[in-house]
Each structure stands twice: as structure tokens, then as C-alpha cells.
Amino acid sequence: MRSLHSLAAVLLACSLAACTTAQAPRPPAQPSPASDAHALDRFYQQKLSWGDCGPYAGDEQSQDAFRAPGIECARLTVPLDYARPQGDTITVGVLRHKALDQANRIGSLVMDPGGPGGSGMEVAARLVPTVSNNAIGLRFDLVGFDPRGVGASRPRVRCLTDAEWDAERAGAGVQDFGTKCVQRTEHGAEMLANMGTRDVVKDLDVLRAALGDTKLSYLGYSYGTQIGYSYAEAFPAQVRALVLDGAIDPAEGEPESLIAQAEGFNHAFGLFAAECARHDGCALGGDPARAMTVFSDIVRPLATNPAKTGDGDRRLSFGDAITSVVEALYSNRSWSIMNTGLNLLKSGDGSVLLRLADGYYERGQDGRYSSLQEAYYAVRCVDNPRVTDQAAIAAAGQRMNDAAPFLAGGRPDRFELDICASWPVPSTSRPHRVSAPGLPPPLVISSTDDPVTPYRSGVDLASELGGGLLSFDGAQHTAFLHGNQCVDIAALDYLVDGTQPAPGTHCRS
Secondary structure (H helix, E strand, C coil): CEEEECCCHHHHHHHHHHHCCCCCCCCCCCHHHCCCCCHHHHCCCCCCCCCHHHHHCCHHHHHCCCCEEEEEEEEEECCCCCCCCCCCCCEEEEEEECCCHHHHHEEEEEEEEECCCCEEEEEHHHHHHHHHHCCCCCCCCEEEECCCCCCCCEEEECCCCCHHHHHHCCCCCCHHHHHHHHHHHHHHHHHHCCCCHHHHHHHHHHHHHHCCCEEEEEEECCCCHHHHHHHHHHHHHHHHEEECCCCCCCCCCHHHHHHHHHHHHHHHHHHHHHHHHCCCCCCCCHHHHHHHHHHHHHHHHHHHHCEEECEEECEHHHHHHHHHHHHHHHHHHHHHHHHHHHCCCCCCCEEEHHHHHHHHCCCCCCCEEEEEEHHHHHHHHHHHHCCHHHHHHHHHHHHHHHHHHHCCCCCHHHHHHHHHHHCCCCCCCCCCCCCCCCCCCEEEEECCCCCCCCHHHHHHHHHHCCCCEEECCCCCCCCCCCCCCCHHHHHHHHHCCCCCCCCCCEEEE
């Protein structure tokens, strides 16, 4: 299950209210006289050519976002394989909104919204109105980048056609997912072998230099926190400031992280049921203790009788119904939409829940999908050791079902374990405790009722990195720049002058 920060859910809430043989990857290269440190100079010394962002838009979501005033875009050239810097190159899409107060400009603030697979360019563009009147908009160039293989970066990871995604969501299932990724992605297995966080942080350091920044100021949400702390481990002396919101546990493997997410979503479901029961028109009724039973009665019939949606021949499948609830649980701002969708489903109308599920998968109204899901699997499957024991996968799946009964039989958690078990390239990272000696203290923001990344993960990460902890008492995934003044003021103070909040600081929702 992807870990994308809650801005997407908030934006969705606003919009709803209105065959070749698979190529084996090359073995790791040993350094040669041609691949010494100077081989990277041409990347670090490149000048970005900024221009109109329109040509960078590849789907409905980015087309809309890239209409924001005052933004400009460029392509950063990086090695496909850092072990072969004289070999093939790829590009990373970058978007910038320049600081409004150039006389007092601090530098660039580079951000990533998570996923893996989320478009930093798109989210940065959407954040422009939010930051225009605060210290970010005034004193920083706000910079969003699409990590390698994502969005406007080239090549993009491609695995399934739009029609295949629709069929998978309808319950048809997908065979040979990894093989399709190799066949349909430019550079094939070599691209997939170099998609992980290990390589993204190297791209990020090249970007820092290309932006003209001596040190990096960085904002990472959710999986973006993994990029942030991995960068800190690799380049601690190059860090100026790190804001890490919604922390991924660096010591947690793939099955454990999915089980923890299931527990988090189950907790959030309980919070929703309790709040819903306080109001007339609650789809789950007035007794939170019976909410799970009522929910099952509403969605279980979809397993054999998908609901009409008013969108041509499209139907709401059982899997999509579960996904729609997961999407809405990312933020309590979407709870009312979920309740409306569940009430409509009682009368056979699956339209609202389908739109929520479409938001999770980033399917536009034109039927085209973004690269989010495919990039998600490409990163997750190389960032974690492969689990191939089907008994272990089944046990993990059962633990997920036990942790979150409403998810039972739904997607996409078990789907992820199955895909990664047969991924065509080896992993490049392993879970571990983070260590970054000499790192300036970062600021970690953690939400007490975060359904995706447990609060304790943020507490532990702040301690491991010697950083500050800002707690947000709320039921949403990530908090900075989402409308809470307490969180925003504290994080802005840190970004501008390094001031950490007082120990034990809690911001209320």
C-alpha cells in the first residue's frame, strides 16, 4: 500500500465536493580509470535550462497543476547507473517557483511528497498558493522533483496499459507484472535495477549542486522521509535543514511495514466509525461496535455483483470499494465523502467510491493512469529484501487481515508482496537503523493517529538522528502545510533559522 502524503486526499476532497525476452540486469561494475570521482563532474556542473512547464505534463493531474502562475520547469541529467557514469543517462523532471523576496532569499527548498511514485513537481505546483504568503514562498525557491522513473522524468516506469489497470481493479488479476515492467520500460531491467532510494538520493545531490545550493534544505512527506534520512546518511555534510513529516521506519521490512499500515488503517476506521455515529445519516449506523458488521454488509455483495457507477460500463468492484475507504482514511477531511459514498452504495450507486479509488490509483477522467503505482512497486521491490516463501507471504497476509478486518480480501497489500516475490532484479537496500554522524538536527513531524506511518516511527527517527520532534494530535497522514497554524509556524521557524520546537510540543487539530 503506497504511503503518499495527505495533500492528495485533501485535494480530492475539494474536487469531489464540486514481447521480447526479459533482459537480465548488468552485474555491478567495478571502478575503472574512467569511472573515478571526476566522471560525475559533468552532472554536478550542469546548468538547468528553465522554461514553460506545459510540455512536462503527461496526464490530467499534472496538466491542471502546471497552470499555476510563476512556475518553471527543467530536466536534470543523471547517470542511469552511477557505477557506470560514462554510460547511458536519464533525466529527472524539476519544477521551481522562485522566492518572492530575492533580496532575502535563503536558497532552495526541495520537496518530495512520498509514494514512492508521487510527483514532487505536481505537488510543489499545487502548494504555490499555500506558501506564497509565508516564509517558504518569500525566502525559498520551492522546488519539486519527480524521482527517476516517475511522472515527467524520463524514462517513466511502465508496466500495464490503462485497460490492463482497469481490468486488474475489476478483479481480473495481473500475470507477470515484473516481466511486463521490463518489457515496457525503456532500458528494461537496467532501469528497474537502479530505481531505488539508493539512486534517488544521488540524483538529489546532483540536483542540489545544479540548483546552486552549497547545502540542501529538504521537505519530505511519508516515503519522502526515507529519501531525506537516506540522503542524510550518504551526504551528512551537505545538509542544511531537513523536515521529515510522516516518517517511514528505516528498520522495518516490507511485510512488517504493511502489517503496521493495516493496524493504522484499522485504528483510523474505528475513529471514523465513532465520529460518524455521532451524526444523523451515518452509513455505518449509530453503534460504533457494529460498524464493521454494517460495513461488511454494504460492500460484500460487490464481490459477486459490482455496482453501477454512471461512468459507462465501469462498475465498482469489491477491491475498489476497499481501496476507496483506504484513500479516504488518509485524512479525516475525506470522511464525509466516504460516508456519502457508502450511503449511495446502499442504493446501488458506486460512483463516489469509484472516484475515491480512482484518486488512489491516479486515474484521470480520460481513463489514463499516472506512473504512481508502477513506480511504487519498482521502488518498494528493490528497497526491501525479497520475500519468496509463499507460506511467509500468506502468513503476512493473514496478519494484515487480522489487524484490519475491513481490508480482508481487498487490495493492494497482498498484491505488493506477490509482485515483489518475483521481481526481476535484486534489491539494493536493506532495513537498518539510521546513522548520520555530523548531521545538523532535523525536524521530525509525527501525527498521533496517522493511519499510514505510526506515530512511534517519528519518535524513534527523531531520536536516532538527534533531531527535534513535533507531535500533531490528529487523524491524518502528515501535517505540515495542511492548514494547522501551530505545525506550520514551528516548521517554518525551523526552516528559516533552525529553531526547534520545545521538547514535548504538541499541536492540536
